[in-house]
Amino acid sequence: MAYATAKSTGEDDGLALGKLWRQWTDFADSKVAEIEEQRQSRRYYHGDQYTKDEIGEYRRRGQPVITSNRVQRKLDAVVGLIERMRQDPKAYPRTPQHEQGADLATATLRYTLDASRWDEITPMVALNAAINGIGVIELSLEEGDEGDPEIGLALVEPDTFFYDPRSFRHDFSDARYMGVGKWVDLEEAQDMFPDQREELENLISNAGSLESHQQQDRERRWINIQRRQVFIIEHWYRKGQEWRWCFYVGRWQKLAEGRSFIQDEKGRDICRFLAFSANVDHDGDRYGFVRNMRPQQDEINARRSKGLHLLNSRRIIMEKGAVDNVERTRTEWARADGVIERNPGRELTADQTAVSDFNGQLAFLAEAKSEIENFGPNPAVMGEGVENSSGRAISLLQQAGIAELGPFILAYRNWKLRVYRGVWNAVQQHWTSERWIRVTDDEDLAQFIQLNGLEIDEYGRPTLVNAIGSLDVDIIIDEGPDTVSLMMDTYQMLTQLASGGAAIPPDILIELAPLQSDVKKRILDRLRAPQEPDPVAIAGAEAQIGKIASETELNQARAMKEATTADAQAVQNAMSRAMTGVMV
Numbered sequence: 001m002a003y004a005t006a007k008s009t010g011e012d013d014g015l016a017l018g019k020l021w022r023q024w025t026d027f028a029d030s031k032v033a034e035i036e037e038q039r040q041s042r043r044y045y046h047g048d049q050y051t052k053d054e055i056g057e058y059r060r061r062g063q064p065v066i067t068s069n070r071v072q073r074k075l076d077a078v079v080g081l082i083e084r085m086r087q088d089p090k091a092y093p094r095t096p097q098h099e100q101g102a103d104l105a106t107a108t109l110r111y112t113l114d115a116s117r118w119d120e121i122t123p124m125v126a127l128n129a130a131i132n133g134i135g136v137i138e139l140s141l142e143e144g145d146e147g148d149p150e151i152g153l154a155l156v157e158p159d160t161f162f163y164d165p166r167s168f169r170h171d172f173s174d175a176r177y178m179g180v181g182k183w184v185d186l187e188e189a190q191d192m193f194p195d196q197r198e199e200l201e202n203l204i205s206n207a208g209s210l211e212s213h214q215q216q217d218r219e220r221r222w223i224n225i226q227r228r229q230v231f232i233i234e235h236w237y238r239k240g241q242e243w244r245w246c247f248y249v250g251r252w253q254k255l256a257e258g259r260s261f262i263q264d265e266k267g268r269d270i271c272r273f274l275a276f277s278a279n280v281d282h283d284g285d286r287y288g289f290v291r292n293m294r295p296q297q298d299e300i301n302a303r304r305s306k307g308l309h310l311l312n313s314r315r316i317i318m319e320k321g322a323v324d325n326v327e328r329t330r331t332e333w334a335r336a337d338g339v340i341e342r343n344p345g346r347e348l349t350a351d352q353t354a355v356s357d358f359n360g361q362l363a364f365l366a367e368a369k370s371e372i373e374n375f376g377p378n379p380a381v382m383g384e385g386v387e388n389s390s391g392r393a394i395s396l397l398q399q400a401g402i403a404e405l406g407p408f409i410l411a412y413r414n415w416k417l418r419v420y421r422g423v424w425n426a427v428q429q430h431w432t433s434e435r436w437i438r439v440t441d442d443e444d445l446a447q448f449i450q451l452n453g454l455e456i457d458e459y460g461r462p463t464l465v466n467a468i469g470s471l472d473v474d475i476i477i478d479e480g481p482d483t484v485s486l487m488m489d490t491y492q493m494l495t496q497l498a499s500g501g502a503a504i505p506p507d508i509l510i511e512l513a514p515l516q517s518d519v520k521k522r523i524l525d526r527l528r529a530p531q532e533p534d535p536v537a538i539a540g541a542e543a544q545i546g547k548i549a550s551e552t553e554l555n556q557a558r559a560m561k562e563a564t565t566a567d568a569q570a571v572q573n574a575m576s577r578a579m580t581g582v583m584v
Helices: 017-030 032-045 052-061 070-084 096-115 118-132 186-192 194-206 290-312 326-334 353-373 391-403 406-430 486-499 506-512 517-528 535-583
Strands: 089-093 134-142 150-156 161-163 177-185 229-239 242-249 253-259 273-277 316-318 348-350 435-440 446-451 453-456 462-465 473-477
Touching: 017 032, 017 161, 017 177, 017 229, 017 242, 032 070, 032 118, 032 290, 070 118, 070 290, 070 353, 070 406, 089 096, 089 406, 096 118, 096 150, 096 406, 096 435, 096 473, 118 134, 118 150, 118 406, 134 406, 150 406, 161 273, 177 186, 177 273, 186 194, 186 229, 194 229, 194 253, 273 406, 290 353, 316 326, 486 506, 506 517
Parallel strands: none
Antiparallel strands: 089 473, 134 150, 134 273, 161 177, 177 229, 229 242, 242 253, 316 348, 435 446, 453 462
8 A cells, every 4th residue: 555656546436335335345244255265265375384282282182283384385386486497578560560569568567677676575475375365466666766656566565455245257357346445544644644634634533444354364353542553445437438546545535535646558447456366266355375284284284283192191091900090101101111000810901003093194194184185286386306307207207297277277377477567657657857767687797778868869869769658479388498398308308319329419409408599599509609710729729830840851861762762773773783683
């Protein structure tokens, strides 16, 4: 709730306060079961999984109260899996004329999300949806340094959020109203609504308290006189084709109202609360994963507690009159060094059925653990135990684990897409002044892009550069680079061949390696770049070549000398034979 994000327009054609108040109370009264389930789910996630009556009964039995919190581990794994599948938004042009503007829109959108710490908001929204069944954020306009307002994103706690109880869709597209209600200190409320200072003071002094089931776990009143707090509702609702908003306290006082400050590309109003649900049941109640995990979690806690109780307990079977004091015998039997004196002729033995009871508890405990562990992310999805498997095998195992989360992941991605479009629409509508945005690439080298800049063209006329409001693009979720595919099989096979001595070019291995595209490009560019000659190596090579040339010349000279000598000797021999024949 941030009043500074939407100043009152001075319009008074909104719904009457009484009707707004009835809408809020309709939600609070009709969603009692959903609100209670959300509270219980939050307690289970945080390890508070026993009621006071259960704890009292366990203590009466002497049974230990044990909590093995598998719910938190499993939901944290779900959120971790979704974060590993994180994808970046990317803008695509609607027409060929806006092709250059797509990159500008992508940079602007990512800059705005980074400024709102989007990477920290998304996992908390996913966790809220997994626990409570509802994940919500709010879009806001905040005072900026560039003259134009900054686009802000903030997490909304599910226990402060309310909505049209007739809504059944996962994305709340059929909701006629929604909003938040929070406790605000009187001084803070008067700063938020300076025109209503006196009215707020009168509420603290004169108004009574109104009980309601909806609100945070800690309070159920509208006015807290002791702490000087008021419960303020920020109520967004449809009226015709418009989304309107109103701040009010109960059915007593309107504080401010107006029309939505964000419109989409078709000029239609957008509600600043963007929500999605993990699941919606047949009654229209929204719930998270805890509903289906609670029975197994209760069984794990109960069987572990009972199993430990059986180990610590020792039952005795004895004839009547076997001992003089049964309670003292019970105490001595429980001691490790106890001494029991039985009467002659009377039987006293240990009950051996406790061992079979303990084994039965262990068997059911293992089954309950297996059922809760096999939900959602399995070991293959988390990358455990698949080190020596092929890429195709890993992909099939992961798909089996992710399949159970299919509806949740689809709803989550659809919600992110709506957030991206909402942020982009707000940027186009409210960023009209010149500004520079900072874009950082993988090398952490800052680049600055000018938006709505004013320059002089070749004809001496002023013209806008990178005018955000005139871009016509689509916002989609870009595909992630880490999808396991058949390329992994090829890469592993070539790696094995290379380790066996096969001559596999390094650039082929790099092309198939599971690396990001920019990392691959840097490595391949370095491999394929012409290598600068090493002076020492060149000198050594030249010396070697000179040595070989000298030896070659020497060998040739020797061969020529030997050939000359052989020819002279042959001539001399021939002449000798000729002279010998003449003399004869």
